Amino acid sequence: IMRHIFTGPSTALGDDSRATRSCNASLHDMTTVEAEHIAYACVQARFAISNKNKWAEADGEFNNRAFYYNIIDFIRECEDRDWAEGLLKWWNRYVL
Numbered sequence: 001i002m003r004h005i006f007t008g009p010s011t012a013l014g015d016d017s018r019a020t021r022s023c024n025a026s027l028h029d030m031t032t033v034e035a036e037h038i039a040y041a042c043v044q045a046r047f048a049i050s051n052k053n054k055w056a057e058a059d060g061e062f063n064n065r066a067f068y069y070n071i072i073d074f075i076r077e078c079e080d081r082d083w084a085e086g087l088l089k090w091w092n093r094y095v096l
Contacts, residue, residue, distance in 0.1 A: 001048070002041045002095045006030060033091040039071035 004012035008023045024030070030037070043064050052059050078084040 001045045002033070002037070002091065005041055005044065006033075006037065006095055031096070033088060033095050035072045035075040035088070037095075038075065038087075038091060039068045042071050043068050 001012075003014075006024050010018040011023075046062075046067065047055060047064070050059065050062075057063065057065050075084050075087065
């Protein structure tokens with residue numbers, strides 16, 4: 001999902017880009033993957049596998065906003081800094 005969102009659908013499975021326009025990462029000068037990017041992709045993935053057909057901040061008892069900020073806080077405030085830095089390093093190699 002990260003590659004699909006930020007570098008384009010054709011790159012999602014590891015193929016070279018066949019895009020006819022700049023990818024979102026380029027359009028928004030994204031040079032590194034940050035906690036916010038991971039959280040955004042998680043929210044999009046959760047919505048994609050839900051049975052909802054309309055986006056809402058909360059659907060039922062699940063709050064997408066809280067989910068987003070909990071992921072960011074978890075990464076930024078993780079006591080295991082090596083793990084958090086390794087996570088971001090891995091996503092930067094994989095996505096960009």
